[in-house]
Amino acid sequence: MTLLQVQGAxxxxxxxxxVDNVSMDVAAGxxxxxxxxxxxxxxTLFNLxxxxxxxxxxxxxxxxxxxxxxxTFAIARKGVGRTFQNLRIFPNMSLFDNVSVGxxxxxxxxxxSSLRRDTKVATEIAExxxxxxxxxxxxxxxxxxxxxxxxxxxxxxxxARALAMAPKLLILDEPAAGLNDSETHTLAAFIRDLHAGGxxxxxxxxxxxxxxxxxxxxxxxxxxxxxADGAPDAVRADPLVLESYLGVEEEA
Amino acid sequence: MSDRFRARLIAIGFLALVFVAAPAALTxxxxxxxxxxxxxxxxxxxxxxxxxxxTGVAGLLQLGHAAFYGVGAYAAALLATKAGLSLAFTLPLxxxxxxxxxxxxxxxxxRLVSIYFAVATLAIGQMLYLIMLNWVEVTKGPNGIMLFSGxxxxxxxxxxxxxxxxxVAATVCVSLFVLHRLSHSYYGNALRALREDDQCADAxxxxxxxxxxxAFGVSxxxxxxxxxxxxxxxxFISPPDFSFQTxxxxxxxxxxxxxxxxxxxxxxxxxxxxxxxxxxxxxxFRNIAVGVVLFASILFVPKGLIGEVSALDFARxxxxxxxxxxxxxxxxxxx
Ligand SMILES: Nc1ncnc2c1ncn2[C@@H]1O[C@H](COP(=O)(O)OP(=O)(O)OP(=O)(O)O)[C@@H](O)[C@H]1O
Ligand SMILES: [Mg+2]
Numbered sequence: 001m002t003l004l005q006v007q008g009a010x011x012x013x014x015x016x017x018x019v020d021n022v023s024m025d026v027a028a029g030x031x032x033x034x035x036x037x038x039x040x041x042x043x044t045l046f047n048l049x050x051x052x053x054x055x056x057x058x059x060x061x062x063x064x065x066x067x068x069x070x071x072t073f074a075i076a077r078k079g080v081g082r083t084f085q086n087l088r089i090f091p092n093m094s095l096f097d098n099v100s101v102g103x104x105x106x107x108x109x110x111x112x113s114s115l116r117r118d119t120k121v122a123t124e125i126a127e128x129x130x131x132x133x134x135x136x137x138x139x140x141x142x143x144x145x146x147x148x149x150x151x152x153x154x155x156x157x158x159x160a161r162a163l164a165m166a167p168k169l170l171i172l173d174e175p176a177a178g179l180n181d182s183e184t185h186t187l188a189a190f191i192r193d194l195h196a197g198g199x200x201x202x203x204x205x206x207x208x209x210x211x212x213x214x215x216x217x218x219x220x221x222x223x224x225x226x227x228a229d230g231a232p233d234a235v236r237a238d239p240l241v242l243e244s245y246l247g248v249e250e251e252a
Numbered sequence: 253m254s255d256r257f258r259a260r261l262i263a264i265g266f267l268a269l270v271f272v273a274a275p276a277a278l279t280x281x282x283x284x285x286x287x288x289x290x291x292x293x294x295x296x297x298x299x300x301x302x303x304x305x306x307t308g309v310a311g312l313l314q315l316g317h318a319a320f321y322g323v324g325a326y327a328a329a330l331l332a333t334k335a336g337l338s339l340a341f342t343l344p345l346x347x348x349x350x351x352x353x354x355x356x357x358x359x360x361x362x363r364l365v366s367i368y369f370a371v372a373t374l375a376i377g378q379m380l381y382l383i384m385l386n387w388v389e390v391t392k393g394p395n396g397i398m399l400f401s402g403x404x405x406x407x408x409x410x411x412x413x414x415x416x417x418x419x420v421a422a423t424v425c426v427s428l429f430v431l432h433r434l435s436h437s438y439y440g441n442a443l444r445a446l447r448e449d450d451q452c453a454d455a456x457x458x459x460x461x462x463x464x465x466x467a468f469g470v471s472x473x474x475x476x477x478x479x480x481x482x483x484x485x486x487x488f489i490s491p492p493d494f495s496f497q498t499x500x501x502x503x504x505x506x507x508x509x510x511x512x513x514x515x516x517x518x519x520x521x522x523x524x525x526x527x528x529x530x531x532x533x534x535x536x537f538r539n540i541a542v543g544v545v546l547f548a549s550i551l552f553v554p555k556g557l558i559g560e561v562s563a564l565d566f567a568r569x570x571x572x573x574x575x576x577x578x579x580x581x582x583x584x585x586x587x
Binding site (some may be wrong): 036050051071073074077081082084088090091092093094097100101102104106107108109110113114115117121122124143145161162165221 | 371429433434437438439440442444445449451452454455457460464512557561564565
């Protein structure tokens with residue numbers, strides 16, 4: 001079943017076309033990697049899907065219904081959870097409180113439920129929060145401030161917050177950026193585990209080894225256009241890809 | 253368990269101070285002026301508590317809070333003098349009037365960010381102040397409004413100092429309790445997420461615009477209630493009570509106590525109302541002393557006298573007994 005369907009998505013910033021007529025599908029249960037050189041439009045594509053940026057053209061369907069034009073929070077509530085390339089945690093809140101926001105947003109805990117101390121909603125939020133914290137092994141530090149966390153752990157905190165949303169699609173924007181080799185290795189295993197547990201994952205990553213090792217399908221963007229879409233081995237051998245991306249990467 | 257016991261003790265101690273010790277001491281001194289100061293300290297505790305929700309928790313710098321205080325005061329004064337309503341009706345109606353205006357004002361300004369939002373609230377505060385000053389037919393302008401027999405309810409005369417004080421104390425404590433429930437629950441977490449990174453909260457499914465408007469409305473409501481209390485207890489209101497200076501005073505209370513901390517806001521209000529009174533014997537020097545205290549507290553305890561972290565810890569773990577533990581001893585969270 002197709003979970004996410006992007007059709008002819010286009011995004012212009014003034015004269016610049018950051019995403020140019022990109023179409024791609026993600027089936028439920030799939031794990032798809034999006035790669036491409038700096039400025040290829042990967043983050044912009046993710047912003048279009050999660051509603052951070054409006055489309056200039058094309059359409060996006062999620063779970064059978066159009067989501068382009070919807071507000072960001074409404075798209076999130078439909079089941080799109082994401083992390084950010086430039087880590088966006090809530091620094092002056094505890095880890096528990098950070099992660100709880102994912103569950104609160106999804107369950108829409110309003111002022112009246114907290115005035116009445118609605119046990120049902122609160123228990124659900126707490127359970128989701130603890131489960132997500134345990135999933136990333138941060139439960140023991142639940143009550144420390146996020147600002148006091150190491151960089152590597154912040155990455156997991158952000159993922160846990162998205163997991164507390166219980167999303168249908170998890171979008172990760174460069175989760176391994178800034179991690180060393182062994183940390184990247186652990187992260188790869190973690191993402192593979194998530195996927196094995198049934199999560200649909202869309203992943204942007206510069207680390208080719210990581211993408212190739214955990215994704216069954218890879219989409220390649222260059223200058224806003226999709227230039228390849230297929231199994232890692234096929235993509236790796238694609239001359240267009242070699243020229244526009246892998247070549248650049250080797251030079252760097 | 254002993255932690256919890258200690259916290260309960262603090263909560264009970266606070267209530268005992270407000271409802272037993274303070275009235276007993278005031279009765280012993282017998283000066284009606286002291287009673288007025290006590291009423292004022294409580295009213296400002298509520299003003300600071302209501303600003304805490306919007307500025308400390310939701311992170312929206314509000315520079316016009318006193319205007320909503322004024323809207324409540326004028327609503328109560330007009331309802332009492334023109335319609336002859338008693339304070340059982342004027343209190344909630346004053347709150348609703350202020351909340352309505354707060355929400356109307358919030359609708360167009362919520363998309364503004366940080367400093368622009370602050371300037372917008374400043375402008376709104378000024379506008380409302382000028383309306384109070386210049387709409388003479390209704391507000392009597394600079395002459396203000398007198399409320400005769402403002403403290404009567406169901407045939408009871410509450411105008412003696414002790415009953416007046418008890419009405420104020422009860423209203424303020426109930427209001428602070430509601431603010432406590434809102435700011436220390438999961439709802440408070442959603443508000444805090446707005447302060448930290450509202451775009452990011454949006455991506456988590458939090459309806460940020462709606463939440464900001466709610467926080468603004470609730471904060472306006474309690475500012476309005478505080479205004480009604482002031483109108484009824486002082487018996488006379490005029491525009492200078494609700495000027496920009498008052499807004500800044502409330503902001504100072506919230507910051508000195510600790511941004512994001514409800515007990516801090518209450519403590520800040522008590523200090524900034526009671527300290528100048530305590531220093532009255534020193535004449536004009538007292539204003540300088542208050543300034544020095546403000547300056548020193550920002551310099552040495554920038555997170556406030558009761559910082560947000562300790563306030564949250566206190567309120568959640570103990571005050572409300574709200575963090576349940578499961579069989580394995582892990583906390584399940586706020587009920
Ligand atoms: N808000 C914006 N306003 C103007 N231009 C933008 C904006 N966001 C992105 N761009 C431009 O769009 C292009 C694509 O940017 P994008 O961030 O999507 O690339 P990316 O593939 O994620 O790159 P990286 O690997 O560096 O993260 C870039 O040229 C960028 O400068
Ligand atoms: Mg990017």
